[in-house]
Amino acid sequence: MRPKIDPLDLAGKILQGDRLALARACTEVENDTPAGEAVISSLFRHSGQAHIVGITGSPGTGKSSLVNRLAKEYRSRHANHQVAVIAVDPTSPFSGGAVLGDRVRMRDLFGDERVFIRSMATRGALGGLARQTNALTQLFDCAGYQLILVETVGAGQSEVDIVRLAHTTLVVEAPGLGDDIQAIKAGILEIADILVINKADHPGADATERSLRMMLELSHQRPKSMVYHHHNTGEDSRAAKDEEPEGWLPPVLRTVAIENRGVSELLDEVAAHRTWLEANDLWQSRERQRVRADLQSLLQERLFSAWRTAQPVDLLEVMIERVMSREVSPFEAIEQVLSGRG
Amino acid sequence: MRPKIDPLDLAGKILQGDRLALARACTEVENDTPAGEAVISSLFRHSGQAHIVGITGSPGTGKSSLVNRLAKEYRSRHANHQVAVIAVDPTSPFSGGAVLGDRVRMRDLFGDERVFIRSMATRGALGGLARQTNALTQLFDCAGYQLILVETVGAGQSEVDIVRLAHTTLVVEAPGLGDDIQAIKAGILEIADILVINKADHPGADATERSLRMMLELSHQRPKSMVYHHHNTGEDSRAAKDEEPEGWLPPVLRTVAIENRGVSELLDEVAAHRTWLEANDLWQSRERQRVRADLQSLLQERLFSAWRTAQPVDLLEVMIERVMSREVSPFEAIEQVLSGRG
Numbered sequence: 009m010r011p012k013i014d015p016l017d018l019a020g021k022i023l024q025g026d027r028l029a030l031a032r033a034c035t036e037v038e039n040d041t042p043a044g045e046a047v048i049s050s051l052f053r054h055s056g057q058a059h060i061v062g063i064t065g066s067p068g069t070g071k072s073s074l075v076n077r078l079a080k081e082y083r084s085r086h087a088n089h090q091v092a093v094i095a096v097d098p099t100s101p102f103s104g105g106a107v108l109g110d111r112v113r114m115r116d117l118f119g120d121e122r123v124f125i126r127s128m129a130t131r132g133a134l135g136g137l138a139r140q141t142n143a144l145t146q147l148f149d150c151a152g153y154q155l156i157l158v159e160t161v162g163a164g165q166s167e168v169d170i171v172r173l174a175h176t177t178l179v180v181e182a183p184g185l186g187d188d189i190q191a192i193k194a195g196i197l198e199i200a201d202i203l204v205i206n207k208a209d210h211p212g213a214d215a216t217e218r219s220l221r222m223m224l225e226l227s228h229q230r231p232k233s234m235v236y237h238h239h240n241t242g243e244d245s246r247a248a249k250d251e252e253p254e255g256w257l258p259p260v261l262r263t264v265a266i267e268n269r270g271v272s273e274l275l276d277e278v279a280a281h282r283t284w285l286e287a288n289d290l291w292q293s294r295e296r297q298r299v300r301a302d303l304q305s306l307l308q309e310r311l312f313s314a315w316r317t318a319q320p321v322d323l324l325e326v327m328i329e330r331v332m333s334r335e336v337s338p339f340e341a342i343e344q345v346l347s348g349r350g
Numbered sequence: 351m352r353p354k355i356d357p358l359d360l361a362g363k364i365l366q367g368d369r370l371a372l373a374r375a376c377t378e379v380e381n382d383t384p385a386g387e388a389v390i391s392s393l394f395r396h397s398g399q400a401h402i403v404g405i406t407g408s409p410g411t412g413k414s415s416l417v418n419r420l421a422k423e424y425r426s427r428h429a430n431h432q433v434a435v436i437a438v439d440p441t442s443p444f445s446g447g448a449v450l451g452d453r454v455r456m457r458d459l460f461g462d463e464r465v466f467i468r469s470m471a472t473r474g475a476l477g478g479l480a481r482q483t484n485a486l487t488q489l490f491d492c493a494g495y496q497l498i499l500v501e502t503v504g505a506g507q508s509e510v511d512i513v514r515l516a517h518t519t520l521v522v523e524a525p526g527l528g529d530d531i532q533a534i535k536a537g538i539l540e541i542a543d544i545l546v547i548n549k550a551d552h553p554g555a556d557a558t559e560r561s562l563r564m565m566l567e568l569s570h571q572r573p574k575s576m577v578y579h580h581h582n583t584g585e586d587s588r589a590a591k592d593e594e595p596e597g598w599l600p601p602v603l604r605t606v607a608i609e610n611r612g613v614s615e616l617l618d619e620v621a622a623h624r625t626w627l628e629a630n631d632l633w634q635s636r637e638r639q640r641v642r643a644d645l646q647s648l649l650q651e652r653l654f655s656a657w658r659t660a661q662p663v664d665l666l667e668v669m670i671e672r673v674m675s676r677e678v679s680p681f682e683a684i685e686q687v688l689s690g691r692g
Contacts (some may be wrong), residue, residue: 045679045681046681047684048679048681049678049681051681052676052678052682053676055676056676174630188460196568201452235539292674295674296674298669299670299673299674299680300670302667302680303666303669303670303673303680303683303684304666306653306680306684307654307666307684307687308651308654308659308679310651310684310688311623311650311653311654311657311688312646312649312650314688315649315653324642324645324646324649327645328638328641328642328645331641331645332634332637332638332641334394334397335391336391336394336396337387337391337394338641338644338645338648339387339388339390339391339648340391341645341690342645342648342649342652346652346653346656
């Protein structure tokens with residue numbers, strides 16, 4: 009039996025910098041418990057300050073080392089700030105997925121009391137990964153963390169959902185990873201605010217840079233027509249990034265993370281992107297986008313459970329059987345139930 | 351201006367094998383229009399027959415060639431059956447993402463009037479990919495297609511969502527794709543009903559098979575605890591695959607798709623898996639799982655839009671502003687609105 013949680017007590021401890029309390033709150037928030045919600049609610053007034061930076065890229069690009077170095081560099085510039093690292097990538101050493109050498113290097117960060125590392129349990133709750141990441145980000149923001157680094161593996165389309173919550177998105181490439189990955193890159197490139205060629209001391213860095221710049225050009229010529237479909241609402245809404253004024257051309261930077269080369273310049277660009285967002289009111293509009301999506305999906309959940317509780321019989325089960333027997337289609341079943349003809 | 355659509359007319363034409371009508375319906379269904387829903391509703395009594403097979407794997411494993419060969423082999427065995435291919439993979443030649451050589455080989459299928467190929471527009475509607483794939487699958491099932499092959503790139507966690515709709519899931523590997531991918535494989539392996547080592551004539555096939563069998567063993571020793579979190583409902587429910595009796599140990603097969611080697615044996619295994627599902631009542635339970643998820647997400651949408659329409663003012667916008675100003679947390683905002691204190 010775990011002891012009962014007092015959310016207000018937990019929230020108070022978090023504000024005092026109690027890392028155990030924060031870890032406990034992470035678990036509650038990930039598990040979507042009432043206690044997790046209460047912690048966020050009681051700290052919510054502190055939120056809205058964090059710079060959320062998504063770092064995505066294929067396995068083998070060394071993005072975990074880069075995250076590590078970025079966090080260290082940021083901490084050396086801001087002695088009183090706190091940094092959170094959320095590792096969603098199953099291959100990340102932060103998530104326990106990499107070889108010993110990587111894991112040892114990561115130790116750099118573990119000694120720093122102002123850096124908090126949390127890896128997502130990608131094995132469970134698959135459908136809810138983006139949502140969980142969002143909730144954790146919110147918690148760190150509430151807890152007063154100034155920089156939140158979210159590391160994901162950028163091979164699948166769903167990573168885009170996770171990255172959407174970021175203010176600034178870094179797409180990390182590395183020389184010589186093969187052409188098969190190129191086709192995926194094209195989609196991922198469209199979400200990049202900053203492109204990083206890590207392992208830039210490896211052969212082929214020039215070729216990688218050329219191909220990235222070519223793809224960048226293509227992607228910026230194409231009319232911006234990416235529409236995000238909120239599958240919770242059926243509503244289409246243009247993503248915040250599409251509404252942006254021209255003016256930020258994603259820079260291409262070279263780094264060698266394990267030697268700490270190019271990391272300082274990269275952090276400068278991250279800061280420059282924040283300044284640009286704020287100067288163009290995009291900081292606010294991205295935040296609004298996130299709040300809207302969050303409220304919509306919460307509302308849908310609550311309305312559904314309220315509806316279900318209000319039914320004298322479990323209508324959902326009745327509908328399932330009628331659809332299973334092909335008596336009605338799902339659309340017809342819902343139409344009938346909601347119009348009172350069920 | 352496109353002409354107005356008569357769903358009943360479209361449905362009638364689809365049943366007569368009119369491919370243009372089917373293509374038109376695909377577009378409507380993908381775009382989530384009332385006409386698309388009406389087409390599915392009017393054909394729904396024909397559905398429930400299709401064997402839905404998911405094919406997933408990293409880029410470079412040659413899974414498109416395998417899909418191609420599987421479709422041909424199936425057609426040569428079942429002269430009157432129809433096969434649909436849904437390509438969700440952005441690197442698939444079916445989706446236009448591959449090199450000329452591949453594209454030429456794919457032509458094999460294009461001459462067959464009983465094979466219908468549809469590629470998903472992965473560029474748009476990113477969040478809704480799993481949902482769109484599900485809807486298309488439903489349409490092909492309604493249209494009387496006996497085999498539906500869904501090809502996805504299996505690198506990201508979200509592909510799991512797409513694959514969840516399949517009765518049978520093939521995970522395709524190839525020798526020598528590098529160890530960086532291994533960590534991802536581990537997660538994907540858990541959803542495999544059949545493992546395929548394609549390009550088995552390449553060096554390293556033995557090593558690939560050994561490592562697959564090792565991972566398989568590990569994954570079958572581990573207690574089955576994967577819980578799918580329905581982020582639409584906040585409800586946890588064990589996935590159908592977890593409720594399954596022991597008894598299906600995923601076979602590991604070797605193929606060389608471009609030479610058509612091992613394809614017939616693979617199709618035998620696909621058929622054997624269907625027989626096993628049916629013998630263990632799992633065909634029905636996977637179907638029920640799908641219907642339940644489908645009805646839940648539809649209900650949530652409809653309840654939300656009904657709620658929104660019923661408000662005298664746009665409460666959602668009011669809530670967004672109150673959350674943006676940190677007056678209340680999202681949870682508090684919703685609590686207040688739904689309890690009438692908004």
